Amino acid sequence: MAKAWEVHGLHGDLRFEEAAGRVILTRWREMMSFREGTLAGEDIEELHAMRVSSRRLRAAMDAFADAFPSRPFKRRLKRVKEITDTLGDARDLDVAVEGLEAILPEMAPEERPGIEALIAEYRDRRADENRHIVALFERLDDEGFADDFERWVARRTGVTVEELDPQPPARH
Amino acid sequence: MAKPRPVPGIDPHRRIRPNARRILAVRVDEVWSYEPFVSDPNAVRELHDMRIACKRLRYLLEIFAVAFADDLEPYIDEVKDLQDLLGEIHDRDVQVPMLAEHLEELREHGDVAARRLVAQERRTRVNGGSVSEASYRSFRRRLEAWSRADQRPGIEALLARRRQERDALYARFLGEWARLRDEGFRARLEDVLGIR
Numbered sequence: 414m415a416k417a418w419e420v421h422g423l424h425g426d427l428r429f430e431e432a433a434g435r436v437i438l439t440r441w442r443e444m445m446s447f448r449e450g451t452l453a454g455e456d457i458e459e460l461h462a463m464r465v466s467s468r469r470l471r472a473a474m475d476a477f478a479d480a481f482p483s484r485p486f487k488r489r490l491k492r493v494k495e496i497t498d499t500l501g502d503a504r505d506l507d508v509a510v511e512g513l514e515a516i517l518p519e520m521a522p523e524e525r526p527g528i529e530a531l532i533a534e535y536r537d538r539r540a541d542e543n544r545h546i547v548a549l550f551e552r553l554d555d556e557g558f559a560d561d562f563e564r565w566v567a568r569r570t571g572v573t574v575e576e577l578d579p580q581p582p583a584r585h
Numbered sequence: 586m587a588k589p590r591p592v593p594g595i596d597p598h599r600r601i602r603p604n605a606r607r608i609l610a611v612r613v614d615e616v617w618s619y620e621p622f623v624s625d626p627n628a629v630r631e632l633h634d635m636r637i638a639c640k641r642l643r644y645l646l647e648i649f650a651v652a653f654a655d656d657l658e659p660y661i662d663e664v665k666d667l668q669d670l671l672g673e674i675h676d677r678d679v680q681v682p683m684l685a686e687h688l689e690e691l692r693e694h695g696d697v698a699a700r701r702l703v704a705q706e707r708r709t710r711v712n713g714g715s716v717s718e719a720s721y722r723s724f725r726r727r728l729e730a731w732s733r734a735d736q737r738p739g740i741e742a743l744l745a746r747r748r749q750e751r752d753a754l755y756a757r758f759l760g761e762w763a764r765l766r767d768e769g770f771r772a773r774l775e776d777v778l779g780i781r
Contacts, residue, residue, distance in 0.1 A: 426600055427600065429595070429598070429600065429601055429604045430598065468644075472641070472644030472645070475589065476649070479595035479604070520742060521738070524743075526736050526739055527737060527738060527743070529739075530739075531739075531743075
């Protein structure tokens with residue numbers, strides 16, 4: 414699993430709302446860093462990493478919900494939830510295919526057609542999910558969601574993404 | 586899915602710790618609110634909701650860890666293990682009825698296909714009179730091909746496997762829950778968070 418990005422400047426003495434800005438903007442950038450790899454669709458781990466990050470972002474938004482006014486917060490949380498759910502549907506199928514492929518060699522010859530047919534069906538559905546992912550990100554781009562999200566969090570918490578400058582963990 | 590309970594008294598202008606304590610107290614209580622359902626293997630919905638409650642608590646512990654002097658990592662690990670175990674159980678609870686339904690459809694289709702094959706052969710015999718060695722071999726070949734392509738044995742085996750896994754996972758979950766209770770895990774967690 415992809416490691417969570419370190420949240421710069423986070424410590425126990427921060428005000429709740431500033432901590433909210435730091436954590437949420439870091440998790441947001443972390444999630445978006447896997448966007449291109451996910452859309453390319455060549456490595457299922459990119460999608461997995463993006464989904465994990467999106468869940469971290471959602472958890473952070475849930476944790477700090479009280480730092481934001483309710484209605485605009487819910488609108489943005491709904492969009493993030495949409496990202497998690499769309500990626501989740503694709504990820505579930507990736508996991509299902511991997512699981513079935515792993516047990517296939519253990520199955521008796523007469524049991525294999527059923528498992529192979531199931532794998533084929535899941536692969537077809539997975540191809541459909543790719544289209545849903547592309548459509549979702551096109552829609553988010555049309556709405557200018559990324560800019561709106563970053564500016565809105567900054568306005569509410571006083572933390573800007575430029576000043577925070579979230580970075581992926583160093584590779585060893 | 587059960588919605589998280591609202592947390593009263595959060596003040597965004599105060600520091601993280603007092604707010605985190607209020608939030609975590611509610612989320613810890615949420616996990617343990619499912620305890621009455623733990624011993625019921627058929628409480629599928631409640632076990633799923635308990636998993637969601639564990640997930641919320643785990644992420645909150647990770648996010649707010651910075652506000653506490655003690656290392657929360659061992660507690661996070663325990664909650665994560667519980668969440669993972671409940672997640673594995675939930676996967677089977679979703680898969681088993683889906684596979685059972687799929688199998689039922691295959692059985693219906695399989696019966697129709699088998700009846701069609703035999704009826705076809707019967708018509709050939711009636712029309713042609715005697716059964717030649719060649720037509721018998723052809724019938725056997727088609728029957729064997731149909732049997733080779735039959736998806737039912739695989740789905741039956743997979744269904745049996747998933748049911749066994751569910752039973753084993755649930756037994757493991759019961760054992761883990763009993764261990765946490767015996768070790769006074771909830772009380773220790775609440776002490777570390779200062780919410781007891």
